[in-house]
Amino acid sequence: MSLPQIGFGTYKLNGALGVNAINSALNCGYRLIDTAFNYENEGTVGEAIRRSGIAREQIIISSKLPGRHHHYEEALTTIQESLYRAGLDYYDLYLIHWPNPKENLYVEAWQALITAQKLGLVREIGVSNFLPAHINRLISETGVKPAVNQIELHPYFSEPELRVFDQQNKILTWAWSPLGRASSVLNDPIIAGIADDVQRSIGQVILRWEIQLGVLPIPKSTHTSRQIENLNIFDFQLSDEQMQTITNLERPDGRLQNQDPAEYEEF
Numbered sequence: 406m407s408l409p410q411i412g413f414g415t416y417k418l419n420g421a422l423g424v425n426a427i428n429s430a431l432n433c434g435y436r437l438i439d440t441a442f443n444y445e446n447e448g449t450v451g452e453a454i455r456r457s458g459i460a461r462e463q464i465i466i467s468s469k470l471p472g473r474h475h476h477y478e479e480a481l482t483t484i485q486e487s488l489y490r491a492g493l494d495y496y497d498l499y500l501i502h503w504p505n506p507k508e509n510l511y512v513e514a515w516q517a518l519i520t521a522q523k524l525g526l527v528r529e530i531g532v533s534n535f536l537p538a539h540i541n542r543l544i545s546e547t548g549v550k551p552a553v554n555q556i557e558l559h560p561y562f563s564e565p566e567l568r569v570f571d572q573q574n575k576i577l578t579w580a581w582s583p584l585g586r587a588s589s590v591l592n593d594p595i596i597a598g599i600a601d602d603v604q605r606s607i608g609q610v611i612l613r614w615e616i617q618l619g620v621l622p623i624p625k626s627t628h629t630s631r632q633i634e635n636l637n638i639f640d641f642q643l644s645d646e647q648m649q650t651i652t653n654l655e656r657p658d659g660r661l662q663n664q665d666p667a668e669y670e671e672f
């Protein structure tokens with residue numbers, strides 16, 4: 406499957422305001438929309454797509470299986486429910502949202518995603534927030550590798566080891582909260598200096614850094630002007646030195662909400 410280099414995140418985009426925001430993103434040119442069963446907005450995404458008038462096959466739509474439905478039968482039913490909610494016949498991608506290692510049912514959930522792919526409910530399957538040990542287990546127990554791994558990634562938390570692991574295994578890394586969910590990174594003075602040099606906004610520099618790292622960012626915005634700004638990152642380049650300067654901003658406590666997938670469980 407070929408994917409755009411950037412997608413659109415939809416966490417917190419619900420109801421009529423959500424439909425307007427997602428519709429606006431589609432009009433701006435986004436062709437990859439990220440949602441999740443737990444966002445309770447798969448219906449909003451489906452409605453925005455129908456209203457856009459853009460042909461279904463021109464849009465990549467990705468959703469995610471919540472932790473409370475990792476049992477095989479429940480997972481299959483949940484994928485069907487995800488489709489009914491969105492009013493879609495298929496998802497282009499379906500991911501396990503979190504591995505929930507203490508619950509320890511993610512291999513069973515993966516087997517359900519494999520079946521869903523065989524049934525044509527989803528075109529490709531992947532994971533989110535998976536560490537190398539979790540992915541190695543999926544591969545050794547099922548022989549099927551995830552197509553993508555969607556992980557927290559922004560300049561204060563750039564996941565160097567996980568990116569290398571994904572690359573070595575030909576798994577595409579997606580960056581969630583690529584703008585640090587509008588936290589202090591969007592005012593970082595070092596990135597501001599680079600933004601001045603390249604005559605772009607801080608957000609554009611961050612997203613460009615992610616693209617040049619080989620990662621697919623999925624920024625969310627309710628504002629059309631920001632949606633456009635976040636897309637306009639393909640007509641400039643960061644130098645190797647600028648790339649390294651941003652990568653050096655890594656912080657040991659760089660996670661936004663201390664959601665370490667080795668420990669964190671989300672249901």
Ligand SMILES: NC(=O)C1=CN([C@@H]2O[C@H](COP(=O)(O)OP(=O)(O)OC[C@H]3O[C@@H](n4cnc5c(N)ncnc54)[C@H](OP(=O)(O)O)[C@@H]3O)[C@@H](O)[C@H]2O)C=CC1
Nearest residue numbers: 414415416533581582583584585586587608624625626627
């Ligand atoms: N798999 C997972 O576990 C997770 C997945 N995700 C996915 O990743 C997506 C993106 O992450 P998210 O947490 O939403 O955070 P983002 O990093 O995309 O940041 C979104 C915030 O940044 C603001 N913003 C967007 N563009 C700009 C800009 N150019 N300048 C200034 N501010 C800007 C938005 O404000 P405004 O809307 O007002 O414009 C919003 O407050 C989610 O929507 C979701 O789809 C997120 C978290 C976890």
Ligand SMILES: O=C(O)C(=O)[C@@H](O)[C@H](O)C(=O)CO
Nearest residue numbers: 416441502503581662664671
């Ligand atoms: O948004 C998501 O996809 C999540 O997995 C959530 O954990 C989200 O990051 C969050 O902040 C919940 O409080």
